[in-house]
Amino acid sequence: MPAMQLALADEVYNGHATSHRSFLPPGNDANRAGVDDFSYVPAxxxxxxxxAGYEPGELSxxxxxxxxxxxxxxxxxxxxxxxxxTLSTVSLDPG
Structure with a gap:
Protein backbone atom coordinates (compact mmCIF):
# COMPACT_ATOMS: atom_id res chain seq x y z
CA MET A 1 0.00 0.00 0.00
CA PRO A 2 1.55 3.33 -0.98
CA ALA A 3 1.93 6.01 1.65
CA MET A 4 0.59 8.62 -0.73
CA GLN A 5 -0.89 8.98 -4.17
CA LEU A 6 -0.32 12.02 -6.35
CA ALA A 7 -2.55 12.77 -9.30
CA LEU A 8 -1.14 14.23 -12.48
CA ALA A 9 -3.60 16.35 -14.44
CA ASP A 10 -4.69 14.94 -17.75
CA GLU A 11 -3.27 17.59 -20.05
CA VAL A 12 0.20 16.79 -18.72
CA TYR A 13 -0.21 13.02 -18.98
CA ASN A 14 -1.56 13.19 -22.53
CA GLY A 15 1.53 15.07 -23.68
CA HIS A 16 4.07 12.56 -22.37
CA ALA A 17 5.08 8.94 -22.67
CA THR A 18 3.71 6.63 -20.00
CA SER A 19 7.11 5.63 -18.60
CA HIS A 20 7.56 7.13 -15.15
CA ARG A 21 11.14 8.04 -16.04
CA SER A 22 9.89 10.44 -18.69
CA PHE A 23 8.18 12.50 -15.99
CA LEU A 24 11.37 13.08 -14.02
CA PRO A 25 14.23 15.46 -14.69
CA PRO A 26 17.24 13.69 -16.20
CA GLY A 27 20.39 12.76 -14.34
CA ASN A 28 21.28 12.30 -10.71
CA ASP A 29 18.38 14.29 -9.29
CA ALA A 30 15.94 11.66 -10.52
CA ASN A 31 18.07 8.86 -9.09
CA ARG A 32 18.37 10.60 -5.72
CA ALA A 33 14.61 11.10 -5.69
CA GLY A 34 14.15 7.34 -5.81
CA VAL A 35 12.95 6.86 -9.35
CA ASP A 36 12.05 3.24 -8.60
CA ASP A 37 10.14 4.06 -5.42
CA PHE A 38 6.94 5.03 -7.17
CA SER A 39 4.82 3.92 -10.08
CA TYR A 40 2.13 5.38 -12.29
CA VAL A 41 -1.29 3.78 -12.29
CA PRO A 42 -4.19 4.85 -14.53
CA ALA A 43 -6.55 6.65 -12.17
CA ALA A 52 -11.31 6.08 1.29
CA GLY A 53 -8.95 8.84 0.21
CA TYR A 54 -11.03 10.12 -2.69
CA GLU A 55 -13.82 12.64 -2.91
CA PRO A 56 -16.55 11.95 -5.47
CA GLY A 57 -15.47 13.18 -8.88
CA GLU A 58 -11.79 13.30 -7.94
CA LEU A 59 -10.87 10.64 -10.46
CA SER A 60 -10.88 13.09 -13.34
CA THR A 86 0.34 20.88 -10.06
CA LEU A 87 0.44 17.41 -8.58
CA SER A 88 -2.48 16.91 -6.21
CA THR A 89 -2.27 14.68 -3.16
CA VAL A 90 -5.30 12.44 -3.40
CA SER A 91 -4.69 10.05 -0.54
CA LEU A 92 -2.40 9.68 2.43
CA ASP A 93 -2.14 6.50 4.44
CA PRO A 94 -2.24 7.56 8.12
CA GLY A 95 -0.25 4.47 9.10
Whole structure:
Protein backbone atom coordinates (compact mmCIF):
# COMPACT_ATOMS: atom_id res chain seq x y z
CA MET A 1 0.00 0.00 0.00
CA PRO A 2 1.55 3.33 -0.98
CA ALA A 3 1.93 6.01 1.65
CA MET A 4 0.59 8.62 -0.73
CA GLN A 5 -0.89 8.98 -4.17
CA LEU A 6 -0.32 12.02 -6.35
CA ALA A 7 -2.55 12.77 -9.30
CA LEU A 8 -1.14 14.23 -12.48
CA ALA A 9 -3.60 16.35 -14.44
CA ASP A 10 -4.69 14.94 -17.75
CA GLU A 11 -3.27 17.59 -20.05
CA VAL A 12 0.20 16.79 -18.72
CA TYR A 13 -0.21 13.02 -18.98
CA ASN A 14 -1.56 13.19 -22.53
CA GLY A 15 1.53 15.07 -23.68
CA HIS A 16 4.07 12.56 -22.37
CA ALA A 17 5.08 8.94 -22.67
CA THR A 18 3.71 6.63 -20.00
CA SER A 19 7.11 5.63 -18.60
CA HIS A 20 7.56 7.13 -15.15
CA ARG A 21 11.14 8.04 -16.04
CA SER A 22 9.89 10.44 -18.69
CA PHE A 23 8.18 12.50 -15.99
CA LEU A 24 11.37 13.08 -14.02
CA PRO A 25 14.23 15.46 -14.69
CA PRO A 26 17.24 13.69 -16.20
CA GLY A 27 20.39 12.76 -14.34
CA ASN A 28 21.28 12.30 -10.71
CA ASP A 29 18.38 14.29 -9.29
CA ALA A 30 15.94 11.66 -10.52
CA ASN A 31 18.07 8.86 -9.09
CA ARG A 32 18.37 10.60 -5.72
CA ALA A 33 14.61 11.10 -5.69
CA GLY A 34 14.15 7.34 -5.81
CA VAL A 35 12.95 6.86 -9.35
CA ASP A 36 12.05 3.24 -8.60
CA ASP A 37 10.14 4.06 -5.42
CA PHE A 38 6.94 5.03 -7.17
CA SER A 39 4.82 3.92 -10.08
CA TYR A 40 2.13 5.38 -12.29
CA VAL A 41 -1.29 3.78 -12.29
CA PRO A 42 -4.19 4.85 -14.53
CA ALA A 43 -6.55 6.65 -12.17
CA UNK A 44 -9.57 4.60 -13.17
CA UNK A 45 -7.75 1.48 -11.95
CA UNK A 46 -6.40 3.02 -8.76
CA UNK A 47 -9.55 3.23 -6.63
CA UNK A 48 -13.23 3.50 -7.49
CA UNK A 49 -14.85 6.84 -6.64
CA UNK A 50 -16.17 6.99 -3.10
CA UNK A 51 -13.51 4.77 -1.51
CA ALA A 52 -11.31 6.08 1.29
CA GLY A 53 -8.95 8.84 0.21
CA TYR A 54 -11.03 10.12 -2.69
CA GLU A 55 -13.82 12.64 -2.91
CA PRO A 56 -16.55 11.95 -5.47
CA GLY A 57 -15.47 13.18 -8.88
CA GLU A 58 -11.79 13.30 -7.94
CA LEU A 59 -10.87 10.64 -10.46
CA SER A 60 -10.88 13.09 -13.34
CA UNK A 61 -7.12 12.60 -13.49
CA UNK A 62 -5.59 10.36 -16.12
CA UNK A 63 -2.79 9.23 -13.92
CA UNK A 64 -2.14 8.51 -10.26
CA UNK A 65 1.39 8.19 -8.92
CA UNK A 66 1.80 5.74 -6.04
CA UNK A 67 4.50 7.08 -3.75
CA UNK A 68 5.91 5.02 -0.90
CA UNK A 69 7.79 7.87 0.75
CA UNK A 70 6.44 11.27 1.78
CA UNK A 71 9.79 12.99 1.14
CA UNK A 72 9.71 11.70 -2.44
CA UNK A 73 6.15 12.96 -2.80
CA UNK A 74 7.25 16.42 -1.66
CA UNK A 75 10.23 16.35 -4.03
CA UNK A 76 7.97 15.46 -6.98
CA UNK A 77 5.49 18.19 -6.07
CA UNK A 78 8.32 20.72 -5.80
CA UNK A 79 9.74 19.69 -9.19
CA UNK A 80 6.40 20.03 -10.95
CA UNK A 81 5.63 23.34 -9.20
CA UNK A 82 8.82 24.75 -10.74
CA UNK A 83 7.58 23.96 -14.24
CA UNK A 84 4.05 25.15 -13.56
CA UNK A 85 2.37 21.76 -13.12
CA THR A 86 0.34 20.88 -10.06
CA LEU A 87 0.44 17.41 -8.58
CA SER A 88 -2.48 16.91 -6.21
CA THR A 89 -2.27 14.68 -3.16
CA VAL A 90 -5.30 12.44 -3.40
CA SER A 91 -4.69 10.05 -0.54
CA LEU A 92 -2.40 9.68 2.43
CA ASP A 93 -2.14 6.50 4.44
CA PRO A 94 -2.24 7.56 8.12
CA GLY A 95 -0.25 4.47 9.10
Missing amino acids: DRAKPAGR FDLVIDVADENLAQWLQSHYDKIGV
